[in-house]
Amino acid sequence: MSQWLITLKKHRNYALREREIGYNTNNQNADEPVNYAWGSYCDLKTRVEYGGYCPLTCPVLKHGVIPTDLNIALKTSSSVIKWDSASNIQIKVTTRLRHKLKHFSEISAVVLQGNILKLDTAFTNFWRHGKGFPRYLRTLNSFNYSPGQVKLKTIKDNYATVYLPGIGNVKIHNSRDLTSIQSVRTCTVKRAGGYWFLSMLVQIPQELPKEKSISQIKSVVGIDVGVNKLVALSDGSFVENIRVTTNIKTSRRLTMRQRAISRKRQGSQNKNKAYARIARTQHKLAQHRDGYNWQAASKIVKTADAVGREDLNIKNMVKRAKPKRDGKGGYKRNGASRKSGLNKAILDCAWGDLFAKIAWLAAKSGKPIILVDPKHSSQECPQCRHTDKSNRSGEKFLCTNCGYTQHADTKASRTIAKRAGLVFPKNIKKTLPGDSRKVMPVKISLPMGGESRNHAYESLNIQLSLFDLTQYTVADSRISKRYGKSF
Secondary structure, three states, X not given: OHHXXXXXXXXXXXXXXXXXXXXXXXXXXXXXXXXXXXXXXXXXXXXXXXXXXXXXXOOOOOOOOOOOOHHHHEEEEOOEEEEOOHHHHHHHHHHXXXXXXXXXXXXXXXXXXXXXXXXXXXXXXXXXXXXXXXXXXXOOOEEEEOOOOOEEEEEOOOEEEEEXXXXXXXXXXXXXOOOOOOEEEEEEEXXXXXXXXXXXXXXXXXOOOOOOOHHHOOOEEEEEEOOOEEEEEXXXXXXXXXXXXXXXXXXXXXXHHHHHHHHOOOOOHHHHHHHHHHHHHHHHHHHHHXXXXXXXXXXXXXXXXXXXXXXXXXXXXXXXXXXXXXXXXXXXXXXXXXXXXXXXXXXXXXXXXXXXXXXXXXXXXXOOEEEEOOOOOOOEOOOOOOEOHHHEEOOEEEXXXXXXXXXXXXXXXXXXXXXXXXXXXXXXXXXXXXXXXXXXXXXXXXXXXXXXXXXXXXXXXXXXXXXXXXOXXXXXXXXXXXXXXXX
């Protein structure tokens, strides 16, 4: 399969080069680019595509894909001879190559055709949707099978046997129950970190439950994502940020292995080994983050009947700082270095991946996801509605107007839950270590050298309820629950 990926990469890049030459040729000696995207007519009035003019004066094919045998470039539609599309012409040429070249004959015809169709999709995005021009691939790590090609042969407790056309029977590890599969649709074979994975789109008899209506929802949990804490829940609990790639140990390891790559000679086997080593490390880190986010999403969805979250535009949040000119030919300080560190921390948290997992688990449970406006969710006071940037200082929230105090992330999550327009979760048993980080203005001494935590202001041994919070100023030193292991 590794040889398949090398051949498919060369096949795609050659097909892209052929189309690029045709595209550039059609735009030579022109003041404005001429795009022939939706037709290749000899006569625009009659829209005759073939034989309308003298071959010496008629531009043959506007997309530039001209095979050696001109008959391959023709198709017959309703007894009318027309020029075929670029993708169909290249597919016909590929079919002939399978009878001539050994490497092409070993690959399934369906996989080769899918390789051209993926390139055709990239060109469609370029023409219609304003995406960038398709680029050449340095590496290709996946290929696809069309629906109905892959067959499940045997299914055991912990493994199964799958038939892949052109490869044969392959034994795979069962990551889930496969006995309820009725048919296999699209199948993708992927290589990541030196491991091979099989991703199948299957048809099963079960259906997702119907989403609960607003009248059926009895509780809601608001979540506030961040960098210090990955998620703060409105019930007072937290999901810690394990910093998969930005912790000191892992970031140092990645830096060392990237430097080792730069020291190796270009094209040497040692450089290839160094690439494989860092690819496997990054794959393991991605798997660790993926598993941790699944556990966090499961905890969030099980908390209440509905989940309220901020409607964040993460793509804009991780943009680099804009340069500021000083008017003297130079630039002012714009905090680009700090912004770069923040961008890395946000990307390491994988908020988008976490939101996608929450949405999927909620859909399986029939629970709705409510998106709310994130504007000033961490700066607005829940008592007096006073909004000020100075209300928040790190993880502490102290209203400058009324003096209301609370943990900043917990307050933000409860503000999000309120904006959802529903109620807080009720009848949820919470022990003291799982409650929110209470803060107090002074330390209160107890007999035998003990020290009080989680007390109301100037009150002793009074346990607070989950939602009737009073004023606090200093966080205690408890560690909330962690999932998994850190690298």
